[in-house]
Amino acid sequence: MxxxxxxxxxxxxxxxxxxxxxxxxxxxxxxxxxxxxxxxxxxxxxxxxxxxxxxxxxxxxxxxxxxxxFDRWLADKAHHTGVQIKTSSQVTKIVNNETEWIAHIKQKESKEKISSRRVVNAEGVRCYISRSIGFYSVPRxxxxxxxxxxxxxxxxxxxxxxxxxxxxxxxxxxxxxxxxxxxxxxxxxxxxxxxxxxxxxxxxxxxxxxxxxxxxxxxxxxxxxxxVGKPIKKTIGSNFVVVGDAAGIVKATTGGGVILGGKVARLAGKHIAQSLEADSGGQTHLEKFEKIWRKSLMNDLRLMYLVQKLIGSLSNKGLDSLIGDAADLGLVSTVKKEGDMDRQGRVIAKLLGNPKTFLAGLKAIRYLRIPL
Ligand SMILES: Cc1cc2nc3c(=O)[nH]c(=O)nc-3n(C[C@H](O)[C@H](O)[C@H](O)COP(=O)(O)OP(=O)(O)OC[C@H]3O[C@@H](n4cnc5c(N)ncnc54)[C@H](O)[C@@H]3O)c2cc1C
Missing domain, CATH: 3.30.9.10 (D-Amino Acid Oxidase, subunit A, domain 2)
Incomplete structure (x- = not known):
């Protein structure tokens, strides 16, 4: 639901x-x-x-x-596979009762409480629900x-x-x-x-x-x-999973979060289903989910974060130096050949490993506006 x-x-x-x-x-x-x-x-x-x-x-x-x-089309697809979608329904609070969660829902003219064995928090950047239960949230x-x-x-x-x-x-x-x-x-x-x-x-x-x-x-x-940050430290709690922007799963270089957030959310869905089917030890499936997604994406997310931090700290002279040198030093051709819009980590590692482009980076760093 x-x-x-x-x-x-x-x-x-x-x-x-x-x-x-x-x-x-x-x-x-x-x-x-x-x-x-x-x-x-x-x-x-x-x-x-x-x-x-x-x-x-x-x-x-x-x-x-x-x-x-796009969101309507996705919601329609979910509805056709049996998901119930309740609009005008704000989750105001979630409370953990050892074996289940109780979600407090505020509707237009009524309130209700729903119990659930698992909760997925996909509330976006606001992170109100995460903060309200003392869970990790995206910093300001x-x-x-x-x-x-x-x-x-x-x-x-x-x-x-x-x-x-x-x-x-x-x-x-x-x-x-x-x-x-x-x-x-x-x-x-x-x-x-x-x-x-x-x-x-x-x-x-x-x-x-x-x-x-x-x-x-x-x-x-x-x-x-x-x-423009990194993912939160942990995306699972007791029978609780955080996905999407609420988990900070975005490409820091562009702020784009639909594809990578979507991939992690799908993986969460698969492991939550497995955890519900397990007679006992459902939590281990959630732990497996956390391990798998971090292993697959954290390198890319970390490198994109570092590059964003560097670019965001350059003065205009630094930006001119970096973009001006990019074509001559093979940066453009490497990005064309190796680039992936979502997983930019591989191409960033390649560029850092190339002495010429590394030099272009060093040259631009002379123009750091603020310390990293
Ligand atoms: C200006 C801008 C441009 C962007 N451009 C791109 C782009 O080009 N490509 C890209 O991939 N990404 C882009 N992004 C990022 C992208 O929009 C997000 O990464 C993505 O929407 C995250 O999806 P989400 O489901 O986690 O959160 P959201 O899309 O924010 O959805 C959260 C939903 O939860 C609902 N909600 C929140 N709290 C509650 C509650 N308590 N009870 C009930 N419902 C609640 C909200 O109403 C909302 O519908 C952009 C972001 C911005 C701000």
């Missing part, structure tokens, strides 16, 4: 909707047409002074999805406010994402343009603070973005919290 506090699944949305084609395939999902807004083949990354590198794979690298439609320093606009009449490539690194525009993170097709785009920004004001200012003043959006009009604006 799933409880969702809002009246409609997927709403309000906060996501940019960029999901790797390979990740969707690995999750065994075949997206319907009405969920897919566009396909993109790569990204152009801009430095503060306007230098850029193009990372294009010559194939459909990622889907741009309508996140509301890992959270960055973000804001996005959807616009029409945009003059940009229809199959390339653009990323703008510039500390005057988005300190600590970056600004993005994701084409939605038919000259529409999602333009957003995450930063340490004032994301909406910074985004408005970027649209008016950033030399490249300003050009892209000179004829554009805003259709809607929406905000959210991007995570």
């Amino acid at each position: 799933i409880f969702e506090e809002h009246p409609a699944i997927g709403k309000p949305d906060h996501c940019a909707g960029l999901l790797s084609t390979s990740g969707i395939q690995e999750l065994g999902l075949k997206l319907p047409k009405d969920v897919i807004q566009n396909h993109v083949s790569g990204a152009r990354i801009f430095s503060p002074s306007g230098k850029s590198i193009l990372i294009e794979r010559g194939k459909r690298e990622a889907f741009v999805v309508d996140r509301i439609a 320093k890992s959270k960055m406010p973000a804001y996005q606009f959807e616009l029409k009449n945009v003059d940009a490539h229809e199959d390339l994402v653009e990323m703008y690194y510039d500390n005057r525009v988005a300190p600590g993170f970056f600004c993005w343009l994701i084409p939605l097709g038919e000259r529409r785009a999602r333009v957003g920004l995450a930063a340490r603070d004032y994301s909406k004001i910074r985004l408005k200012s970027a649209i008016s003043h950033h030399p490249i973005l300003k050009k892209r959006l000179r004829n554009a009009t805003v259709e809607r604006g929406f905000g959210g919290i991007v995570l």
Whole structure:
């Protein structure tokens, strides 16, 4: 049984909707047409002074999805396999009774208590439920406010994402343009603070973005919290599992959490089912789940976190140096050949192992703005 506090699944949305084609395939999902807004083949990354590198794979690298439609479609699939989904139902409290959990649910005009042998906490970045039972939660320093606009009449490539690194525009993170097709785009920004004001200012003043959006009009604006940290220390408690953003399972380099969060959540589902079937020792199945997902993903997540920390600490000179050197030193070709949108750890390890790209990193580190 799933409880969702809002009246409609997927709403309000906060996501940019960029999901790797390979990740969707690995999750065994075949997206319907009405969920897919566009396909993109790569990204152009801009430095503060306007230098850029193009990372294009010559194939459909990622889907741009309508996140509301995506969540609804997933919920529909779950419903058809027997999951009960209760909307307008907020979990206000969970209490452990040795053998079971009691969840307190607040509905529009009523309250109810539901008992359950297992609880999965998928509450997203807020981590209210985790904190209320004294469990590990995502720290505030890992959270960055973000804001996005959807616009029409945009003059940009229809199959390339653009990323703008510039500390005057988005300190600590970056600004993005994701084409939605038919000259529409999602333009957003995450930063340490004032994301909406910074985004408005970027649209008016950033030399490249300003050009892209000179004829554009805003259709809607929406905000959210991007995570840039590491996963929480433990994702299982006694008959209790935390998944998704609530567990901090995101790529710190981009804040993307749908694919990796989805993979870990699926694995959790499998092991929870096994733990329920076991006559005794159900907890060992949960422990196995924790071990398996960490073994498979922690290296990637850790390396992505380190790279984000480094990039987020560079001054504009450092960002210019890194992006300027990237093409000459083979960084772009390595990323093209070895890159994986979701598991970036392998390519990061490869780059660190290459003396030329390692040197480019060292050169850029001279321009650290704040200590790591
Ligand atoms: C601006 C922005 C852009 C992003 N772009 C991308 C992207 O392009 N690609 C990508 O992969 N990821 C992206 N992400 C990250 C992605 O949105 C998250 O990683 C993903 O949504 C996490 O899924 P989740 O199910 O863990 O949490 P959520 O999607 O946040 O879902 C949590 C749900 O729990 C409900 N809830 C919370 N508390 C309670 C309660 N007490 N009772 C009942 N219901 C409750 C909420 O209403 C919500 O529906 C982006 C995030 C932001 C902020």
